[in-house]
Amino acid sequence: MKNHLEPSLLRSRWNLFLLGFFKIPILFFVRPKLVLIDSTDVQVRIKLRRRTKNHLNSMYFGALTVGADVAAGIHAFYFAEKYGKKISFSFKSMHVEFIQRAETTIDFTCNQGELIKKCFLDSDSEKQRKNQLIEVKAINDKHELVARFSMELSIKVL
Secondary structure, X not given: OOOOOOOOHHHHHHHHHHHHHHHOHHHHHHOOEEEEEOOOOEEEEEOOOOOOEOOOOOEOHHHHHHHHHXXXXXXXXXXXXXXXXXXXXXXXXXXXXXXXXXXXXXXXXXXXHHHHHHHHHHHHHHOOOEEEEEEEEEEOOOOOEEEEEEEEEEEEEO
């Protein structure tokens, strides 16, 4: 497996934009912003605004799910680009614990890049689909935990 340079934040942002524009329209509608990505951590931000608000003036469940989806899933694309491979991935399951209402901009953080990388490399070496539970935290502007997501990522390196 040839090793490429680390994908840049700017390139990852562009790929996220293209994914939303051409493949997953709800990403384009919600407009999650990739704040940080490296081999271990991802941070995605979604602003509370008209498109992401519900009738209680807090972030809509669907917008929260988009943030968690991007925070957990973009690492799979990151490693695919880093190693020059194509992947097929999806989420097999999700469990969410809502702690309080999301009434501000929310940052979604995932610091399990090493687990995703191991899953990616195992799938590549064994030529089989692999599953991995990934934790994502949603944190508000006051640095309070809003929600905790446990998502089962399913990766197959093609």
